[in-house]
Each structure stands twice: as structure tokens, then as C-alpha cells.
Amino acid sequence: xxxxxxxxxxxxxxxxxxxxxxxxxxxxxxxxxxxxxxxxxxxxxxxxxxxxxxxxxxxxxxxxxxxxxxxxxxxxxxxxxxxxxxxxxxxxxxxxxxxxxxxxxxxxxxxxxxxxxxxxxxxxxxxxxxxxxxxxxxxxxxxxxxxxxxxxxxxxxxxxxxxxxxxxxxxxxxxxxxxxxxxxxxxxxxxxxxxxxxxxxxxxxxxxxxxxxxxxxxxxxxxxxxxxxxxxxxxxxxxxxxxxxxxxxxxxxxxxxxxxxxxxxxxxxxxxxxxxxxxxxxxxxxxxxxxxxxxxxxxxxxxxxxxxxxxxxxxxxxxxxxxxxxxxxxxxxxxxxxxxxxxxxxxxxxxxxxxxxxxxx
Amino acid sequence: xxxxxxxxxxxxxxxxxxxxxxxxxxxxxxxxxxxxxxxxxxxxxxxxxxxxxxxxxxxxxxxxxxxxxxxxxxxxxxxxxxxxxxxxxxxxxxxxxxxxxxxxxxxxxxxxxxxxxxxxxxxxxxxxxxxxxxxxxxxxxxxxxxxxxxxxxxxxxxxxxxxxxxxxxxxxxxxxxxxxxxxxxxxxxxxxxxxxxxxxxxxxxxxxxxxxxxxxxxxxxxxxxxxxxxxxxxxxxxxxxxxxxxxxxxxxxxxxxxxxxxxxxxxxxxxxxxxxxxxxxxxxxxxxxxxxxxxxxxxxxxxxxxxxxxxxxxxxxxxxxxxxxxxxxxxxxxxxxxxxxxxxxxxxxxxxxxxxxxxxxxxxxxxxxxxxxxxxxxxxxxxxxxxxxxxxxxxxxxx
Ligand SMILES: Nc1ncnc2c1ncn2[C@@H]1O[C@H](COP(=O)(O)OP(=O)(O)O)[C@@H](O)[C@H]1O
Ligand code: SF4
Ligand code: SF4
Ligand SMILES: [Mg+2]
Numbered sequence: 001x002x003x004x005x006x007x008x009x010x011x012x013x014x015x016x017x018x019x020x021x022x023x024x025x026x027x028x029x030x031x032x033x034x035x036x037x038x039x040x041x042x043x044x045x046x047x048x049x050x051x052x053x054x055x056x057x058x059x060x061x062x063x064x065x066x067x068x069x070x071x072x073x074x075x076x077x078x079x080x081x082x083x084x085x086x087x088x089x090x091x092x093x094x095x096x097x098x099x100x101x102x103x104x105x106x107x108x109x110x111x112x113x114x115x116x117x118x119x120x121x122x123x124x125x126x127x128x129x130x131x132x133x134x135x136x137x138x139x140x141x142x143x144x145x146x147x148x149x150x151x152x153x154x155x156x157x158x159x160x161x162x163x164x165x166x167x168x169x170x171x172x173x174x175x176x177x178x179x180x181x182x183x184x185x186x187x188x189x190x191x192x193x194x195x196x197x198x199x200x201x202x203x204x205x206x207x208x209x210x211x212x213x214x215x216x217x218x219x220x221x222x223x224x225x226x227x228x229x230x231x232x233x234x235x236x237x238x239x240x241x242x243x244x245x246x247x248x249x250x251x252x253x254x255x256x257x258x259x260x261x262x263x264x265x266x267x268x269x270x271x272x273x274x275x276x277x278x279x280x281x282x283x284x285x286x287x288x289x290x291x292x293x294x295x296x297x298x299x300x301x302x303x304x305x306x307x308x309x310x311x312x313x314x315x316x317x318x319x320x321x322x323x324x325x326x327x328x329x330x331x332x333x334x335x336x337x338x339x340x341x342x343x344x345x346x347x348x349x350x351x352x353x354x355x356x357x358x359x360x361x
Numbered sequence: 362x363x364x365x366x367x368x369x370x371x372x373x374x375x376x377x378x379x380x381x382x383x384x385x386x387x388x389x390x391x392x393x394x395x396x397x398x399x400x401x402x403x404x405x406x407x408x409x410x411x412x413x414x415x416x417x418x419x420x421x422x423x424x425x426x427x428x429x430x431x432x433x434x435x436x437x438x439x440x441x442x443x444x445x446x447x448x449x450x451x452x453x454x455x456x457x458x459x460x461x462x463x464x465x466x467x468x469x470x471x472x473x474x475x476x477x478x479x480x481x482x483x484x485x486x487x488x489x490x491x492x493x494x495x496x497x498x499x500x501x502x503x504x505x506x507x508x509x510x511x512x513x514x515x516x517x518x519x520x521x522x523x524x525x526x527x528x529x530x531x532x533x534x535x536x537x538x539x540x541x542x543x544x545x546x547x548x549x550x551x552x553x554x555x556x557x558x559x560x561x562x563x564x565x566x567x568x569x570x571x572x573x574x575x576x577x578x579x580x581x582x583x584x585x586x587x588x589x590x591x592x593x594x595x596x597x598x599x600x601x602x603x604x605x606x607x608x609x610x611x612x613x614x615x616x617x618x619x620x621x622x623x624x625x626x627x628x629x630x631x632x633x634x635x636x637x638x639x640x641x642x643x644x645x646x647x648x649x650x651x652x653x654x655x656x657x658x659x660x661x662x663x664x665x666x667x668x669x670x671x672x673x674x675x676x677x678x679x680x681x682x683x684x685x686x687x688x689x690x691x692x693x694x695x696x697x698x699x700x701x702x703x704x705x706x707x708x709x710x711x712x713x714x715x716x717x718x719x720x721x722x723x724x725x726x727x728x729x730x731x732x733x734x735x736x737x738x739x740x741x742x743x744x745x746x747x748x749x750x751x752x753x754x755x756x757x758x759x760x
Contacts, residue, residue, distance in 0.1 A: 075611035216694035284641030
């Protein structure tokens, strides 16, 4: 078992002819991104003019820098996967902007087709994302052929990639998905995502269904590929240990909004948002002599159909005060690269701890 | 309401039919006075756990009580005939009253199959079960169908990862609990409802009165999990079998359920067998760990000892492959090369040999016996002397 070997390069030297704005320009800028799903209205509701709306993503702002891994954490229903699908343009946003390397997606500068080639998604479910009737070699070669690469070249590329993700082509190329283990199928999915030579890869719970020892293999692979191909990752997961381990920066979401962002180590060492603090202390302890004595939060995350007023976390927040039910906090810089949306960190917000916290920061 | 449960659990009046069906020993087991005469044989001393170490909530007198769960040389084979799948290959397990043990391992290691055997949930036609299972005086593998129906839920009951497996979507949760109580006891609907309400309070469901009348789909994930636990406890079982009950939950909800299980164990004196692939969850709940690989328990011992001093190469590797907070960023994670053996074609020797960095030629030939490492700690490996120093540093191969 190896724990000793080479440290990972965080920013590989990028020389990519597709690069436009240079290393300082974010790979992705997301501004005021919204996605509301209308639920079916009942007859009475439609008479009254209003149906129910799921506010899955509700005004989200963030950047992803070139060559970094941005980790995204939060509980089910917080909007992680909807954000991923919006970034892939698999669903239409209800509002907002996605800017890829300086160009707005869907304009003459960057067609949707060209964007889709540069951004790829790997899902959790390795069964349903592979066509059961294609050999894995054909699955990996499929995308490039759609984008005009000849079959011969696409197959050649697929074999190279299979070798690259640790599936020896002579043994595996002709197999079908059901003949592989979960870890092996996830390697195929990664190879398939890389076949289009993307610059940004979105990994949505991509290792969550794997056993720990296999998860470790796939995480090692992801880090190697990132170095080798100069990739940028958005790594979505509910597993805080894994996110901390793999991410350069982390974004914490709660009920469709960003609660907090910042460099991974700093954020995990000193959470600013009470929700981040609660998430961290909800992690099982791993130390039999220091088992958790009290659950940091009670109840389940509320439903995004009728999210609480003001700060969405106020119904569960241990620091909540009456003002939190009325005033919506804005995501703002606190210090360094840290941003947080909480009235405790807003000057003059009316929260009794506001000024003390700002002094301390 | 706890008084309805704590000391009463074993005294809970079984229906006459139940007492009859379960045989003469059933009523005796569990009541403290009968320990000397209860005919449950003590298995290998190495498996015995001193109850005083188990939980401060217990009187030392329990240490001399026979174990409530005693499994000996359990084997489970599916599809006997063409291509038999040997899912469990000689599991020995002892759990005392009020004790909680975690069965830990990766998918396919046989944790769930072992657990389901304790309730005899496997299809009788497609499964061959060998060995012995004694739970609170019931020889589970030889119970008649009628005795089995009474045993399930009243002596041992089970909770799952997916509550909808246990809860019927077309009845309210309250109705299901009431029905379950009345199946085992002669008791009026009103009294059963009262007990259902107490159970809802016990598992901390807010507005319990109103929630009894809710359908499973009307509840949130964490609430459904609590309702399923309430249903499992309806007939005051002494043993709770938990199959990954928190795996699908969000972090902030998972910890609430783990703490609830711990509290129930302590306050009701429940024995809990907690199946999980998550060491962290296991640490929160269990005093003892049993690590499974290819249908065998390969290492077993007090949680503290196994966590701090793992001695089976598989346990060592499992611990190191975790991306834990303490892990240096940027360092590569240790991983276990290869994949678990095909249960339809198990190798003659140690099942881990093909992936083990400590393996020697003889590992491929002999089936390692359990080596006693301390009073309560044992591992099935012929090289436990070498593993004491931890993992050697070798570049791991890929899948
Ligand atoms: N009803 C069944 N028929 C055939 N094989 C089964 C059946 N149930 C489980 N198995 C097999 O038994 C092995 C152990 O499974 P299981 O106990 O579910 O593992 P775990 O709970 O440790 O993940 C697996 O290979 C599984 O596929
Ligand atoms: S704004 Fe108020 S409720 Fe929201 S996180 Fe801050 S203290 Fe808690
Ligand atoms: S018996 Fe041999 S192969 Fe099996 S775990 Fe021990 S050292 Fe490894
Ligand atoms: Mg299982």
C-alpha cells in the first residue's frame, strides 16, 4: 500500500490552444443561476393563479478557476445535482448566466455544441449511464464519432483511454457493462467522459456508490488524469472526507443557495456558516473514545417547495435570531477567498453577534 | 413510558400460542433468575465479552448470563446445484444482552446474508443453511413456521436501509404498528394505539399523535426511518438487526439516527447487530467490530482495539484506503488491488490471498484459523505477527 509517493500537482502547466483568457480568467463563471420547477397545479390552485414551485436552484453565484477542483457539498435537495445538470445544459435555467472561459454559452462566440464538447459529466450510477448493448470500447468511442471523428480513430482513442483508466484493452475492450464490477464501470464512464477531450469535468457523486477500497482507486485515477490532461473538476459529493481530500476550494449549498465558499483546508478548519459547522460536526467521529454526544441539528432538511423565509437555514440554525426569519443574507467576501451568506457576518444586519464576528474575522 | 420497556422487555406477556410454539425454554430465557438453568452452551471462550466492558449501563451480573445471540459455524449457500454461491462460510458470532456489534465489510462480503439468516428470511427452496443459530433460547433454524412467525418481531426484528421495505405504503404507520402488536398479543386496539404513541415518542417523532395517522410517503426520510424503528420495536424485541439503516440518509440526519440507536440500546437493553460498510457509523454505535470478507469474519474485537490496532491485512487495508480528514492532501490513497473472490469459485486457501500484500505461498493452500491476539481480539490470518507493524509501503496495483 502506498502512502508515500509523489505529491499531486495542483496546477499543471496548461498549454491548451482552446484557452482564451489565460490562467487568470475563470474556467467557469456562474451568475444568478435559477432553476424553478413548476409542480402540477390543482384545479383550485390554477384558478387562484398560483401552483407550487420547487426552488431547486435559487440564485447561485460561483467561479471555477482553471486547473482547480471545486468541491460542492450539501444535503439531498440542496440543488447540487440540478446545478450540475444546468451546467451541462441538460435542462434550461429559469434565469442566470453561465460564462465559459470568457464566453457566454449559446452565443456565436461559443455554441452549445462546442461547449458540450469541452464540459463532461460523470454520474454516480454506473449502470444506467452505459448502454448495455454496446461493448465498453464502443461506448467510449461513441461520443467522438458523433462529433465527427472517424470510427477507426475513435476506437484507437478509446483503447488508449481504457488503458489509461486501468482497463487493459485486450482483456476489457470487448466486454459489456454487465460483465464489469462497479469500480470498473465507473472507470469506463470516466474514459467515456475524457474521449471528447474536455477541459472541465463535472463529477456528480461519481465515487459515492463504490466500496472504500475501490473509491480510493478511482480517486487516485482522477488525480492522475487531472495532471495528465490539465483538467478542471467540479466534484459534487455528500462525503465531506472525500471532498476535503480532493478539493482545492469548496462550496457549501443549502436549499438552493450557496451558504459558504472558500479554500478547502481553511473552510474545514474554520467554518464560518453555522450550517457548515453543523455538517462537519455531524460526521461520525472515528474515535471510539470521543463518540458524538449530541446531534448538531434536529429534523430533516426542509422541502425546497416552500423554503423558509429570510435565511433558509433559520428553522434549524442554532444561532438563529428573529431577524434571520425576515432578512435574507447575501453571499459576501469576509476575508481572503472566504465568502459566506449569514447575518452574523454582515455588518449592521441586526444579528446580535454580527459586529463581534466581523471584528474577529 | 420507558417503564413499559426497560425491565419489562423479557416479561412482556407472550400470547399463549406464542409460549407454546416457542417451547419450554422460551419463557425462561432473558429473565435474570433463570440464567443457571438455561440450556445454551457457551461457545469458544474467546468470543465471550465481559458485559462490564460493554456498557456502563449494565450490571456486572449480566456477564455471567448466556449470550442472547449465539451463531455457530453458519454457512449459507444459494442456488444449490448448478453453480452454488457460497455467501457465508462459517460465521461464529456471540452477542450479549444490551450489547451492540457492527458487522463491517464491503458489498458482497455476506453481512446482509448473515443478518437475514437470523430471521430466516432466505427462500427455503433456493438456499441451504448450515450451522446453528440460537437467539434468546430459540433454535432459529429448527423453528416451525408458526413459531417462526411469532419469533420474528417479538424476539428479534429488523430495520433496513430503505424504510419502504418495512412499511406498507397503503396503510398509515400507526395502523401498521397496531396491527403488529395485536398479531403477537391479546390487547385492545385502544391499548395498542397507546403503545404505538409511546413508541413514536420514544423514537422522537414530533407531533406523534398526528403522525401516527400519516402514510409512509407523507413523511420525510429521517422521519420514515424513525417510524420504521418504532415498528421494529412494537413487540418489544430483545435483538435489533439493523442493515445499513443510515446509509441513505444525509449527514445531519444520519447522526441523529445513530444516536437514537445508541440510546435505545442503552435504555431498552437491546442487543444490536449493526451491518454497515461505514466505519465511522460503526464507531458511533458499536462496542465491538466484526470485519467480514468473502463470507467469513476475518477480524473481531472491541471497537477501540480494532480501530487502533487492526491486525488482519484486510482490515488494515480498509482503514488506510479511507480519504479521512487526517489524510495528507495530495498524497495518494492506499487502495486494495484486485476485487473480492467469486463466491461460486472460492480459492482453497485464504480468500484474501490474491490481494494481500502479506501473502505467502502457504496462504494459498490453507484456510487460516482465528488467532487470539488478546482476550477479546482475534484475526483469521497466519501472519498476524507481521501485521503488528502495520502496512508495508508498496505501490498498489490498479483494478
Ligand atoms: N438470494 C440470493 N441469491 C443468490 N445470491 C445472493 C442472494 N442474496 C445474496 N447473494 C449473494 O451473496 C453475496 C453476499 O451478499 P450480501 O450479504 O448481500 O453482502 P453485503 O451485505 O456484505 O454487501 C453476494 O455475492 C450476493 O450477490
Ligand atoms: S443568518 Fe441567522 S439563521 Fe442564517 S445561518 Fe446566519 S445566524 Fe443562522
Ligand atoms: S492468511 Fe495470508 S493471505 Fe490471508 S490475510 Fe493473512 S497473510 Fe494475507
Ligand atoms: Mg448489504
